Amino acid sequence: MRWLRWLPAALILGVSLLDLLTPPHVRVFLLLAATPVLVAPWLSLAGTIATGAAALLAAVALPLVRGRTPFDIDNIFPFSTFVTLTLLAAGVNRLLARERRQLKNAREVAEAVQRAVLPSPPHRIGPLTVATRYEAATREAAIGGDLYSIRSTPYGIRLMIADVLGKGLGAVQTVNALLGTFHEAALHIPDLPGVVRRLEERIQEVNAAENGGEAERFATAVIAELSADGSTLHVANRAHPAPLLLHHGRAHPLEPSTPSLPLGLADLGSPDIPVDRYVLPEGAVLVLFTDGVVEARDHRGIFYDPVPRLSRPLPPDPNHVLDALLADLHRHAAGHLNDDVALLAIGLPHDANDGPGKAPAAPPGERQTTAGAFEETHDCAAHIPGTAGPHSATRGDARCFERLFPRDWRMAQQRHPRGTGQAGRANHGTEVRYLGLMSVNTMGYTAPCQ
Numbered sequence: 171m172r173w174l175r176w177l178p179a180a181l182i183l184g185v186s187l188l189d190l191l192t193p194p195h196v197r198v199f200l201l202l203a204a205t206p207v208l209v210a211p212w213l214s215l216a217g218t219i220a221t222g223a224a225a226l227l228a229a230v231a232l233p234l235v236r237g238r239t240p241f242d243i244d245n246i247f248p249f250s251t252f253v254t255l256t257l258l259a260a261g262v263n264r265l266l267a268r269e270r271r272q273l274k275n276a277r278e279v280a281e282a283v284q285r286a287v288l289p290s291p292p293h294r295i296g297p298l299t300v301a302t303r304y305e306a307a308t309r310e311a312a313i314g315g316d317l318y319s320i321r322s323t324p325y326g327i328r329l330m331i332a333d334v335l336g337k338g339l340g341a342v343q344t345v346n347a348l349l350g351t352f353h354e355a356a357l358h359i360p361d362l363p364g365v366v367r368r369l370e371e372r373i374q375e376v377n378a379a380e381n382g383g384e385a386e387r388f389a390t391a392v393i394a395e396l397s398a399d400g401s402t403l404h405v406a407n408r409a410h411p412a413p414l415l416l417h418h419g420r421a422h423p424l425e426p427s428t429p430s431l432p433l434g435l436a437d438l439g440s441p442d443i444p445v446d447r448y449v450l451p452e453g454a455v456l457v458l459f460t461d462g463v464v465e466a467r468d469h470r471g472i473f474y475d476p477v478p479r480l481s482r483p484l485p486p487d488p489n490h491v492l493d494a495l496l497a498d499l500h501r502h503a504a505g506h507l508n509d510d511v512a513l514l515a516i517g518l519p520h521d522a523n524d525g526p527g528k529a530p531a532a533p534p535g536e537r538q539t540t541a542g543a544f545e546e547t548h549d550c551a552a553h554i555p556g557t558a559g560p561h562s563a564t565r566g567d568a569r570c571f572e573r574l575f576p577r578d579w580r581m582a583q584q585r586h587p588r589g590t591g592q593a594g595r596a597n598h599g600t601e602v603r604y605l606g607l608m609s610v611n612t613m614g615y616t617a618p619c620q
Contacts, residue, residue, distance in 0.1 A: 177212070178221040181205045182228050189232050202229045203252040206259035211266050218263045222256030281306065284314070287346055288512075291320050295327055298400055299517035301488035303496060307462070307507045314510035315341035315389070316460045319349055321356050326398055328356040328365070331514050332391035332433070333410070333460040340380065344387050347376050348433075352393075362395050363443040366406045366433075369393065373434040388434030392458055396450075400518040403448040403456070408432050411464055414480060416491060417454035421480040424448060453486045456516040457495070462509035466499055474502045488515035 185201045206222035213221065229252060284304065291300050300320055307314070315334030320327065330352050334344045351372040355365045369391070377387055390410040396403055405413065407426040415422045428444040450456070457480070466474040479498045484491055492515050499511070 178205060178209050178217070178224065181208060182221075182225055186228055186232060190235070202226075203255045206256045207262070210259040210263040213263065215260060215263050215267070218259050219256065222252075222259060226252055226256075277306070283342065287342060287349070288317055291318075295320060295322050296398060296400075297519035298327060298396065299488050301492050301513075301515045301517075303492045303511070303513040305462070305496065305507060305511040305513075307510050315345055316462070316510045316512035317345045317349055318458070318512050318514045319352055320514065320516070321353060323356050325356075325360055325395065327396040327400075328352075328362075328394070329396070329458070329514065329516070330369075330391060330393045331410070331458040331460065331512060332389045333462075333512070334389040335387050340387065343380070344373065344376050344389065347372055348389065348391075362393065362404050362406055362445055366393050366408070366443045370433050370436045374437075377434060386434075388432040390432045390461065394458075396516070400516075401450055401452075403450055405446045405448070406430075406443055407446070411459060411461055413459075414457040414476060415448075415450070415454055416457060416480055416484065416486075417451050419481065419483045421457075421477045423477060450518055452518060453520045454518045455484075455486055455488055455491050456518065457488075457491060458514045459495075460510070460512045462507060462511035463495075463499060463513070465509055466503040466507055466511075468502050469504060474499055486517055488517045491515050 182202065182205060185205070188201070202225045205225040206218050209221050210218045226249075229249075284306070288304065290302055293300055302318060304316065314337050316332070317334070318329070318331040320329035330348075332348060334341045334348070348369060351369055352365070355368040359365050359368060373387065373389060380387070389408075391408045392410045392413060393406045393408070394403060394413070403424075405424060405426070408430050409432040412423040412425045415424055424446070426444065427446050430444060431439040457476075459476070463476055464473060468474075476495060476499075480491070480495065484494060492513050495513065496511075499507075
C-alpha cells in the first residue's frame with residue numbers, strides 16, 4: 171500500500187506541529203519516540219530504523235526552534251527512552267517479518283499439496299469443455315476440504331464436487347479417500363445411486379479409522395452423470411449448493427426434489443438416494459461450486475448470490491464463465507474470502523438435444539425434470555406450450571406458468587399488472603411465456619402440467 175510510505179513522515183510532521191502549537195512547558199517528546207514502534211509492523215527493518223533516526227532528529231530540532239537546549243540534564247531520560255523504543259521497534263519488525271515468511275511458506279506448501287491431491291482435469295472430455303478453479307481463503311493457509319473430479323466412464327461422463335468438513339491433515343485424508351473411491355466407483359458401478367452409496371461407505375470407513383471411531387467428518391456433495399452427448403443429466407445432491415445451468419443469459423438453479431443428508435450422515439436419514447433427471451439444451455454451461463461461494467459476504471454482511479450475477483449474457487465458454495464469477499465474487503467480498511472456493515464448469519456441445527419434447531421416462535426412483543430445474547410434478551390443467559405450432563393461452567396455462575416458473579411470473583407482474591378474471595389470467599400467462607418461457611422452450615424442453 172502506497173500510503174504506508176508516507177506514514178512515518180506524516181506522524182513526525184504531525185507531532186512537530188503539535189509541539190509548535192502547544193505551550194513551552196508541554197512536551198510531546200514521547201509521541202516522537204513512539205513513531206518507530208507504530209510503523210514497525212508495516213515497514214522493513216531499514217525503514218523502521220530510518221523512521222527512528224528521523225524522529226530523533228526532529229526531537230533534537232524542535233527544542234532548538236523554541237530556544238531550548240536539547241541536551242540538558244532533563245532530556246537524558248527521554249532520549250534514552252527514545253533509543254530503547256527504536257531498538258524495540260526493530261525487534262518487533264524482525265519477529266513480524268519472520269512470521270510473514272513462515273505464513274508464506276505454509277501457504278505455498280498448502281497450495282502445492284492441494285494441486286497434488288486435486289489435479290486439474292483435462293480441458294475436454296468427449297464433446298464437453300471443462301474448466302476448474304480453486305481459490306484458497308485469504309485468512310489462513312490450512313489445506314481445505316474442497317474437491318472436484320470428472321471422468322469419462324462406460325456409463326457416461328461422471329463428475330463430483332464436494333466440501334469436506336474442516337481443514338488440515340484430516341480433511342486432506344478424507345478428500346484423498348473420496349477422490350480415490352469416486353474414481354473407482356465411477357468406472358465400475360453402473361448406477362449413480364450405487365456410486366453415492368460407495369462414497370457413503372468410504373467416508374464412514376475413514377471416520378471409523380480416525381481417532382478410534384470418534385471422528386464425525388462428513389461432506390456435502392453433488393454427484394452427477396452426463397450422457398455421452400451431454401443432452402441428459404442425472405444429479406444426486408447431498409446437501410450441497412445446487413448447480414446452475416446457464417443458457418440464453420439466465421442462470422437456473424438445479425434444486426433437488428428431495429433434500430438429502432451429507433455424505434457420512436446417511437445413518438440419520440432415509441436409505442433412499444434421490445436422483446433428479448434433467449434434459450439439457452445445446453450450448454449451455456453447467457456450473458458447480460462449493461459453499462465458499464454462497465458464504466462470501468460484503469461489508470454489510472450480505473451473502474453472495476451467484477444466480478442474479480450470472481443471469482446476464484455470457485459467452486458459452488466455461489473458462490469465461492468461471493473468470494466472470496470469480497471476479498464478481500472478489501468484488502462482492504472485497505477480496506477477502508472466508509472459505510475456500512472450488513468451481514467446476516462444463517460447456518455442453520452445440521449438437522445436443524435442443525428440440526421441444528419430453529425427456530425420456532426416468533427409471534424407478536428418479537424424478538424427471540426439465541433442464542431449468544422446473545419440476546414436472548404439478549397438478550395443472552394444461553400443457554405449457556412448446557415452440558411447435560400455435561397455442562392459445564388459457565386459465566390453466568396461466569396457473570402452470572405461475573407454479574412452474576414463479577420467477578418469470580413475478581417479472582411479468584412487475585412489467586404488466588394483471589387484470590381480473592379468466593381473461594386477465596390468460597393474458598398474463600401469455601405475457602409470462604413471452605418474457606421467459608420462449609427462451610426455455612427454445613432450450614429444448616416442454617414442461618407438462620398433468
